[in-house]
Amino acid sequence: MKVLYFAWLRERLDRDSDEIDIPASVETVADLMDFLAARDEGFALAAENRALIRAAVDEELVDHDASVRGARTVALFPPMTGG
Template identity: 45%
Template sequence: MAIDLLYFSWVREAIGTGSETLDPPEGLARVADLIDWLATRSEGHARALADRGRLRAAVDQIFVGLDSPLGRPREVAIFPPVTGG
C-alpha cells in the first residue's frame, strides 16, 4: 500500500524533502507506528521525528492524534503544531 507522505516546516527541512511516496510494511496500526518506521529511514528522518510532542499529523487531510488508527490512507502529512495569527 503506497502512501504519499507530506512534510512541512522544519520537519521538511530536517528530512530534506517535502514529500515522498513509500510502501510501509504491513502491520502499522497507528499513525505513531508509521512515524516510528519513518524514523528508521535516514538520519534526517530520525532527527525530524524524534520528539513526538512537537509533531502533528493529518490522514487524508483530516487532523488526527498520533495514537489514531492509521487504516489504509492515501496521504499522511506530518508537521509541527500550527499557530494562528
C-alpha cells in the same frame, strides 16, 4: 502512501514528501513515525521530539493513535502557528 512534510520538519528533511509502501505492522500514526525513523536517520533526527509532531490523515487532523490503514495521504508537521 504519500507522506507530506511541512515547515521545519520539511526543511530538516530537505524534501516535502515521500512515496512509501508501508508494511502491515504499521497501523497508527505513531507506528508510521517509528517506521520512518527506523528506515531513515534523517527522519529520526528531524522528528526527535516526537510529541511535538502533529498529523493529518487524508486531510483530517488526528492524534498519534489514529489509524493510517488504507490512507492515501498522511501529513506530518510541527505545531501550527497561523492567525
